[in-house]
Amino acid sequence: MRDTTSPAEASSLGAGPGEQEPLNGGLKQRHLTMLGLGGVIGAGLFVGSGAGIAVAGPGIVLSYLIAGALAMLVMRMLGEMSAAMPASGAFSVHAERALGRWAGFSVGWLYWFLLVVVLAVEATGAAGIANGWVPAVPQWGWVLIFMIVFTAANLTAVKNFGEFEFWFAALKVAAIVLFLALSLLAVFGVLPETEPVGLTNLTGQGGFLPNGWSGVVSGVLAVVFAFGGLEVVTIAAAESDDPARAVGRAVRSAVWRILFFYVGSMLVIVTLLPWSAMRPGTSPYVAVLDSIGVPGAGQIMNIVVFVALLSALNANLYGSSRMVFSLAERGEAPRALLKVSGGGVPRRAVLASVAFGFVSVLLNLKWPDSVFLYMLNAVGAVLLFVWGLIAVSQLRLRPRIEREAPGKLTLRMWAFPWLTWVALLAMGGVLVLMLTNEAARPQLLWSAGATAAVLVVAGVRELRARRVRG
Numbered sequence: 001m002r003d004t005t006s007p008a009e010a011s012s013l014g015a016g017p018g019e020q021e022p023l024n025g026g027l028k029q030r031h032l033t034m035l036g037l038g039g040v041i042g043a044g045l046f047v048g049s050g051a052g053i054a055v056a057g058p059g060i061v062l063s064y065l066i067a068g069a070l071a072m073l074v075m076r077m078l079g080e081m082s083a084a085m086p087a088s089g090a091f092s093v094h095a096e097r098a099l100g101r102w103a104g105f106s107v108g109w110l111y112w113f114l115l116v117v118v119l120a121v122e123a124t125g126a127a128g129i130a131n132g133w134v135p136a137v138p139q140w141g142w143v144l145i146f147m148i149v150f151t152a153a154n155l156t157a158v159k160n161f162g163e164f165e166f167w168f169a170a171l172k173v174a175a176i177v178l179f180l181a182l183s184l185l186a187v188f189g190v191l192p193e194t195e196p197v198g199l200t201n202l203t204g205q206g207g208f209l210p211n212g213w214s215g216v217v218s219g220v221l222a223v224v225f226a227f228g229g230l231e232v233v234t235i236a237a238a239e240s241d242d243p244a245r246a247v248g249r250a251v252r253s254a255v256w257r258i259l260f261f262y263v264g265s266m267l268v269i270v271t272l273l274p275w276s277a278m279r280p281g282t283s284p285y286v287a288v289l290d291s292i293g294v295p296g297a298g299q300i301m302n303i304v305v306f307v308a309l310l311s312a313l314n315a316n317l318y319g320s321s322r323m324v325f326s327l328a329e330r331g332e333a334p335r336a337l338l339k340v341s342g343g344g345v346p347r348r349a350v351l352a353s354v355a356f357g358f359v360s361v362l363l364n365l366k367w368p369d370s371v372f373l374y375m376l377n378a379v380g381a382v383l384l385f386v387w388g389l390i391a392v393s394q395l396r397l398r399p400r401i402e403r404e405a406p407g408k409l410t411l412r413m414w415a416f417p418w419l420t421w422v423a424l425l426a427m428g429g430v431l432v433l434m435l436t437n438e439a440a441r442p443q444l445l446w447s448a449g450a451t452a453a454v455l456v457v458a459g460v461r462e463l464r465a466r467r468v469r470g
Contacts, residue, residue, distance in 0.1 A: 089326025
C-alpha cells in the first residue's frame with residue numbers, strides 16, 4: 001500500500017496527535033482489566049442471545065465462536081497499536097496516522113455518534129426496568145436521574161468512572177460465573193430434583209444444526225454486534241499510570257475470558273433446554289434459571305440486565321467524551337472542547353456528549369418508531385466500519401513501527417498480516433449478509449448513508465486544508 005501520511009506524521013511514532021495527554025492518569029490496572037472483561041457483557045448477551053438461538057439452534061455455539069473470534073482479532077490489532085501509541089482517541093488517532101486526517105476524522109465522529117445514540121437505548125431500557133420497580137417515578141424521571149448521576153461521576157474524576165465500571169463489571173462477571181456453575185451442576189444432575197440431561201437437546205429437535213449452516217451464518221449476524229464495546233478499554237488506557245503496559249494486560253486477559261463467557265453460556269443453555277423453546281426478546285438465562293428451580297429468576301436477571309445497561313451507559317458516556325476531546329486536540333472538533341479541569345477531566349467534552357445523548361433519549365421516548373429509529377439504523381453497521389479501519393490501520397502501521405520503534409511492539413498481532421486480512425474478509429462477509437438479509441438491510445443502507453455523509457465532510461475539509469497549504 002502507498003503511504004499517504006505527511007512527513008511530519010511519519011517522522012516519529014512517539015509524537016503526534018494525542019500522544020502527550022493532558023488528562024489525569026487515574027485509572028488502575030484493575031479498572032482496565034474489569035472494563036475489558038465486563039464492558040462487552042451487556043443486555044445483548046443476557047436478552048438478545050435468544051434471537052440468535054431461535055435462528056441457529058444449538059449451532060449458536062458456532063455462531064458465537066465465529067463472531068467472538070472476529071472480535072478477538074480486532075482487539076488484538078487494536079491492542080497492538082494502543083500499546084505502541086496510547087492516546088485518548090485510540091483507533092481514531094491510529095487511523096489518522098495510518099491513512100490521513102480524513103480517516104481519523106471519519107472514524108472518530110462516527111464512533112462518537114454511535115455511542116451517544118446507543119446511550120439513549122441503554123438509558124431508556126434501564127429506566128423501563130426501574131419504573132417497573134418504582135412506578136411512582138415516571139420513566140423520563142428515571143432517565144433524568146441516571147443522566148445526572150453518571151454525568152456527575154464523569155465530571156469529577158476519571159477514577160470515579162473507573163470505580164463505577166469496576167463494580168458494575170464485577171457484578172456482571174460474578175453473575176455469569178454463578179450462572180455457568182449452576183447450569184453445569186444441572187447438566188450433570190447434581191442439583192436437587194435434576195437429572196443428567198445428556199445430549200438430547202443438542203442432537204434432537206433437528207440436530208445440532210437444525211437450520212444448517214445458513215442458520216449458523218444468520219446467528220453470526222444476530223450476535224456479532226453484541227461484541228461492540230471492547231474498544232473503550234483502549235481509549236481508557238491512555239488515562240492509566242502506564243498506558244502501554246496496561247492496555248496490553250487488559251487485552252490479553254479479556255479476549256479469551258470473554259469468549260469463554262459467551263460460548264460457555266450458549267453451550268449450557270442449548271444443552272439444558274430445547275432450542276425451539278427460545279423466543280426473540282426473551283432471556284434464555286431466565287428460562288434456564290426457571291428450569292432448574294431458582295426462585296425469582298426473572299427478577300434476578302432484571303437486576304443483572306439493569307446493572308449491565310447502567311454500566312454500558314457509563315462506559316459510552318466516558319468513551320464518547322474522550323473521543324470528541326481527542327478530535328478537538330487534532331483540530332477535528334471545536335477547540336472549546338479542550339478545556340480540562342484541574343483534576344484532568346475534559347468537562348466540556350463530557351457535557352457535549354451527555355447533551356447530545358440526552359437529546360437522543362428524548363427522541364427515543366417521544367418518537368421511538370420514527371425519528372429515533374432512523375438514528376438507530378444510521379449507526380447499526382457503523383461498528384463494522386470502525387473495525388474495518390482498525391484492521392487497515394494496523395496493516396499500515398505495523399511495518400512502520402517495526403522500522404522506526406520496534407521496542408514499542410510489546411503486544412503483537414498473531415500471524416501478521418494473514419489474520420488481519422482474514423478479519424477484513426470476515427467483516428466484508430458480514431456486510432454481504434446484512435445486504436442479503438431483509439431485516440438487516442435497512443440498517444446497512446442507513447449506516448452506509450451516514451458513513452458516506454461523514455466521508456464527504458472529511459473530503460471537503462481535506463480539500464480546504466490543501467488549498468490553505470497551497
